[in-house]
Amino acid sequence: MGQQYQETKVIPFYSTNATSEINISALFNEMLLVSEHQLHAVGIDSQQMVAQGIGWVVTKYHLEIKRLPRINEKVTIVTEANSYNKFFCYRTFTLYDSQGQQLLHLLSNWVMMDIKKRSMIEVIPETMAKIGCEYSTDIWRFPRIQRFKYSQSPQIYRTRFFDIDVNGHVNNSIYLDWMLDSLGKDFLMQHQLQTLDIKYDREVAYGQSVQSFVQLEDNLISHHQILTDNKVNAQAQMQWQQRQK
Amino acid sequence: MGQQYQETKVIPFYSTNATSEINISALFNEMLLVSEHQLHAVGIDSQQMVAQGIGWVVTKYHLEIKRLPRINEKVTIVTEANSYNKFFCYRTFTLYDSQGQQLLHLLSNWVMMDIKKRSMIEVIPETMAKIGCEYSTDIWRFPRIQRFKYSQSPQIYRTRFFDIDVNGHVNNSIYLDWMLDSLGKDFLMQHQLQTLDIKYDREVAYGQSVQSFVQLEDNLISHHQILTDNKVNAQAQMQWQQRQK
Numbered sequence: 431m432g433q434q435y436q437e438t439k440v441i442p443f444y445s446t447n448a449t450s451e452i453n454i455s456a457l458f459n460e461m462l463l464v465s466e467h468q469l470h471a472v473g474i475d476s477q478q479m480v481a482q483g484i485g486w487v488v489t490k491y492h493l494e495i496k497r498l499p500r501i502n503e504k505v506t507i508v509t510e511a512n513s514y515n516k517f518f519c520y521r522t523f524t525l526y527d528s529q530g531q532q533l534l535h536l537l538s539n540w541v542m543m544d545i546k547k548r549s550m551i552e553v554i555p556e557t558m559a560k561i562g563c564e565y566s567t568d569i570w571r572f573p574r575i576q577r578f579k580y581s582q583s584p585q586i587y588r589t590r591f592f593d594i595d596v597n598g599h600v601n602n603s604i605y606l607d608w609m610l611d612s613l614g615k616d617f618l619m620q621h622q623l624q625t626l627d628i629k630y631d632r633e634v635a636y637g638q639s640v641q642s643f644v645q646l647e648d649n650l651i652s653h654h655q656i657l658t659d660n661k662v663n664a665q666a667q668m669q670w671q672q673r674q675k
Numbered sequence: 676m677g678q679q680y681q682e683t684k685v686i687p688f689y690s691t692n693a694t695s696e697i698n699i700s701a702l703f704n705e706m707l708l709v710s711e712h713q714l715h716a717v718g719i720d721s722q723q724m725v726a727q728g729i730g731w732v733v734t735k736y737h738l739e740i741k742r743l744p745r746i747n748e749k750v751t752i753v754t755e756a757n758s759y760n761k762f763f764c765y766r767t768f769t770l771y772d773s774q775g776q777q778l779l780h781l782l783s784n785w786v787m788m789d790i791k792k793r794s795m796i797e798v799i800p801e802t803m804a805k806i807g808c809e810y811s812t813d814i815w816r817f818p819r820i821q822r823f824k825y826s827q828s829p830q831i832y833r834t835r836f837f838d839i840d841v842n843g844h845v846n847n848s849i850y851l852d853w854m855l856d857s858l859g860k861d862f863l864m865q866h867q868l869q870t871l872d873i874k875y876d877r878e879v880a881y882g883q884s885v886q887s888f889v890q891l892e893d894n895l896i897s898h899h900q901i902l903t904d905n906k907v908n909a910q911a912q913m914q915w916q917q918r919q920k
Contacts (some may be wrong), residue, residue, distance in 0.1 A: 435803065440852065442708050442839075443707075443708065443840065443841060444701075444704035444708065444846065444848070446708075446840070447836065447837055447839055447840070447841070448836070448839045448840070448841065448843050449843050453837050455687075457838070458686070459689035460690075461686065462689075463687050463859070465778050466688065477747075479744070486739050501721075501722070501841050590852070590856045591692065591693070591701070591855065591856045591860050591863055592692055592698050592852055592855070592856060593687065594692055594693045594860075595689075595691070595692070595693070596688060596691050596692070596693065597696050598693050601689065603689070607837055609837070610834045610836065610837070611835045611837060614836070615836050615839075615881055615882070618698070618836055636860055637860070
């Protein structure tokens with residue numbers, strides 16, 4: 431168990447959409463911001479780490495949603511760097527409503543990268559110690575994202591200037607916008623996301639044309655793949671349910 | 676003079692880009708959020724107004740920038756509904772850094788709409804009185820956006836699900852993303868925005884294909900026009916200067 435860190439936040443209008451619920455990309459951004467603040471609170475600055483050539487990278491998320499927060503709703507975000515081993519660090523995020531009811535829970539898998547060499551390095555124990563995160567040989571198992579043969583043509587997205595973060599890379603949350611937008615307004619208005627698994631494989635660069643493949647099964651599982659130049663950048667699998675109205 | 680209302684905010688990583696400065700669209704969103712909060716503080720809820728068939732709509736902005744706030748910078752946003760007349764309400768926003776230095780100043784022109792009829796209505800004096808905004812016959816003059824003949828082909832943007840707000844319309848700030856992205860990464864990395872004038876003419880709907888026309892003059896004035904189905908949705912004019920580096 432690591433140290434828990436929490437913040438309370440009101441969901442602003444600009445993070446929501448026609449469902450009145452928070453955008454999934456904005457949800458991930460808010461959770462990441464809270465983990466950034468946990469690091470700041472113990473004197474770790476990810477931007478300084480980047481300047482020293484070391485970057486944190488998320489490789490996998492597993493999200494379970496009971497209910498998404500709505501416009502102007504006050505939520506509490508709790509995060510914890512749970513444990514780390516030689517190459518992986520595991521962090522969880524839990525959102526609660528103002529009554530203390532759990533809204534959603536996110537598992538994340540992080541690696542440390544040598545930014546210049548673009549290769550994984552061993553997790554730095556001193557950094558983990560600062561946030562009370564202990565070494566453990568435990569390997570967390572994330573649900574496997576099934577291989578899928580897409581028969582439908584992809585939706586095309588061009589990477590835009592404002593998709594690029596301060597480090598010059600496409601913000602991880604943008605992939606979720608590409609995947610979800612491909613499902614179309616009718617589907618998104620009529621269904622609620624229950625679980626989401628995403629695996630990040632390769633970065634997308636500015637100006638690249640992105641192919642967003644999506645296919646929906648009868649059991650309301652959607653499969654997603656982001657490709658550039660015939661190489662996979664990210665894959666995802668989501669479980670949906672019909673909205674009660 | 677209306678009642679001033681202010682909030683302090685730290686600029687999150689996800690609102691910034693490769694320049695380390697805040698995205699212009701995120702900047703407008705943050706300012707609008709503060710004006711929403713001013714309304715909430717006196718018991719006015721724009722969502723309730725919408726439910727009653729009345730909407731606030733911005734028709735014009737004039738922005739003057741000394742410096743844009745940067746990632747993790749703490750800023751204070753001050754807003755004031757300055758005066759209103761029969762059809763227009765004028766609101767200003769000023770951003771200050773943590774030393775109290777002014778970063779930027781925004782003038783905005785608002786109208787009230789009958790949402791069903793899609794037509795302007797007279798400003799409701801009772802609403803204005805609640806935020807200490809007084810009637811005045813003064814008409815604020817905004818810089819005129821010059822007509823411009825575009826010789827270059829437009830950049831095409833498809834309206835996406837997450838561009839649509841809780842009321843089912845494209846968020847006003849998205850137009851700024853379409854306009855600015857069309858200038859390209861090289862230009863945006865090498866230049867700083869000094870002034871921006873934008874005029875909103877018609878709404879864009881979900882799924883529409885947007886033409887973003889842009890043309891840059893030698894004196895670093897950029898002209899912008901957003902068109903759908905050969906009709907103008909928004910026009911803008913921006914003054915830039917070369918970045919000192």
